[in-house]
Amino acid sequence: MKKLLLTAVISAITLPVFAQSSTPRLDARESEQQHRIAQGVRSGELTPKETRVLEKKEARLRHDEAKAKADGVVTPHERRKLEQEADRNSADIARLKHNDRVAH
Numbered sequence: 001m002k003k004l005l006l007t008a009v010i011s012a013i014t015l016p017v018f019a020q021s022s023t024p025r026l027d028a029r030e031s032e033q034q035h036r037i038a039q040g041v042r043s044g045e046l047t048p049k050e051t052r053v054l055e056k057k058e059a060r061l062r063h064d065e066a067k068a069k070a071d072g073v074v075t076p077h078e079r080r081k082l083e084q085e086a087d088r089n090s091a092d093i094a095r096l097k098h099n100d101r102v103a104h
Contacts, residue, residue, distance in 0.1 A: 023082065026082055033093060037051065041103070057088075057092060060085075
């Protein structure tokens with residue numbers, strides 16, 4: 001009985017920690033994409049409006065990631081959807097940084 005209780009307590013403590021770090025590759029991509037957006041702002045490649053659009057998309061990705069982690073497990077399907085969302089965001093960053101609009 002004590003062993004079962006100890007296992008339950010350890011699981012309750014470690015499962016949320018595991019869930020928070022269960023998407024390290026996506027976390028690294030989000031960080032890199034934030035860096036690309038910031039670089040685009042500094043260089044003038046992104047206008048304020050383009051920056052707002054990209055930041056909103058990145059916030060949505062963070063929200064979707066938190067929602068996927070909420071139950072403690074990120075399923076392969078959820079992971080694939082998050083990766084696809086990150087792919088779209090990355091393409092949008094590239095497209096907006098390389099269009100003809102510049103910040104004044």
